[in-house]
Amino acid sequence: xxxxxxxxxxxxxxxxxxxxxxxxxxxxxxxxxxxxxxxxxxxxxxxxxxxxxxxxxxxxxxxxxxxxxxxxxxxxxxxxxxxxxxxxxxxxxxxxxxxxxxxxxxxxxxxxxxxxxxxxxxxxxxxxxxxxxxxxxxxxxxxxxxxxxxxxxxxxxxxxxxxxxxxxxxxxxxxxxxxxxxxxxxxxxxxxxxxxxxxxxxxxxxxxxxxxxxxxxxxxxxxxxxxxxxxxxxxxxxxxxxxxxxxxxxxxxxxxxxxxxxxxxxxxxxxxxxxxxxxxxxxxxxxxxxxxxxxxxxxxxxxxxxxxxxxxxxxxxxxxxxxxxxxxxxxxxxxxxxxxxxxxxxxxxxxxxxxxxxxxxxxxxxxxxxxxxxxxxxxxxxxxxxxxxxxxxxxxxxxxxxxxxxxxxx
Numbered sequence: 001x002x003x004x005x006x007x008x009x010x011x012x013x014x015x016x017x018x019x020x021x022x023x024x025x026x027x028x029x030x031x032x033x034x035x036x037x038x039x040x041x042x043x044x045x046x047x048x049x050x051x052x053x054x055x056x057x058x059x060x061x062x063x064x065x066x067x068x069x070x071x072x073x074x075x076x077x078x079x080x081x082x083x084x085x086x087x088x089x090x091x092x093x094x095x096x097x098x099x100x101x102x103x104x105x106x107x108x109x110x111x112x113x114x115x116x117x118x119x120x121x122x123x124x125x126x127x128x129x130x131x132x133x134x135x136x137x138x139x140x141x142x143x144x145x146x147x148x149x150x151x152x153x154x155x156x157x158x159x160x161x162x163x164x165x166x167x168x169x170x171x172x173x174x175x176x177x178x179x180x181x182x183x184x185x186x187x188x189x190x191x192x193x194x195x196x197x198x199x200x201x202x203x204x205x206x207x208x209x210x211x212x213x214x215x216x217x218x219x220x221x222x223x224x225x226x227x228x229x230x231x232x233x234x235x236x237x238x239x240x241x242x243x244x245x246x247x248x249x250x251x252x253x254x255x256x257x258x259x260x261x262x263x264x265x266x267x268x269x270x271x272x273x274x275x276x277x278x279x280x281x282x283x284x285x286x287x288x289x290x291x292x293x294x295x296x297x298x299x300x301x302x303x304x305x306x307x308x309x310x311x312x313x314x315x316x317x318x319x320x321x322x323x324x325x326x327x328x329x330x331x332x333x334x335x336x337x338x339x340x341x342x343x344x345x346x347x348x349x350x351x352x353x354x355x356x357x358x359x360x361x362x363x364x365x366x367x368x369x370x371x372x373x374x375x376x377x378x379x380x381x382x383x384x385x386x387x388x389x390x391x392x393x394x395x396x397x398x399x400x401x402x403x404x405x406x407x408x409x410x
Contacts, residue, residue, distance in 0.1 A: 288320045
């Protein structure tokens, strides 16, 4: 008797594929870390990772991304374990995607497609949905030919090749029209949001930025006493949230933004222009970092690289190292003469490293335990006060007391 499957609670089984590109000098440890992140993405999308395959090669195979022998190995595993989908940790070209799907006979996703799927699932407002839909169509357009694999059995001939090509061209024209309409729709929304930003007056704007899942929304909830959705998932927040915050007697606007990630699809960067404008127009950047993550320095570099592409010039920045409650290190024995590794350094080492930099303000907190938030507020207050005093040099309201809700107390 066949076993019934609970479709509602069924999780698709996925395997991950990553390459150790010798040209990029990626170490085995780095590759495993990248696949751990990819597994987290798969979990966020609602699937289950049951295996992973890696290969060290000089450069990706232009036809199938991985070598033919590795593809045969993956095919055997897929067949033996009833795998539903194979996820690659890089963006595949349209031809690579077609070739791999043809060989494996299961659903094949690349990193970009997976992230787009998560964004589509997470989008709540009409604005976010429009941004994601535009990115999806831009990703889909060059890959349309893969949707017509049933035509491959037609080996040309009069009346056979023509209709297929015409049908694909029709779909391409439809998608181009949709992309055009979505761009006009987003342009209209961007104009409205730009007007909203101008209407906020001259209050100092502070933007929370950081790698995805580092605790930006949790920190926002504590600082703004709000209820922004926060979850231990990647991209829990897509829509920009702005709250008025008052620290002591100074009001300012605090913005929570979408998290960045390694290899963030360029389609999403383009589509989320209005969201990133909140960062571009901010007066102060608060860069939140998960200090418990084994590769938090690399995550900092990813965020800084993304910021440099959207923000002109230098902005006052506060580094907030979050999740000190989860920070772990391995203490070496006194007679251990092996070189110190990243995992052998304690939190005090990193505190001294970062706090000794005069040009970078930093604070170490735990949003989960609400640790050191008074220190965070104090540093933030000093940064905002300097800008506020310069913007309103003779404004008496700097010295008026504010209630917890931000209203002036008589």
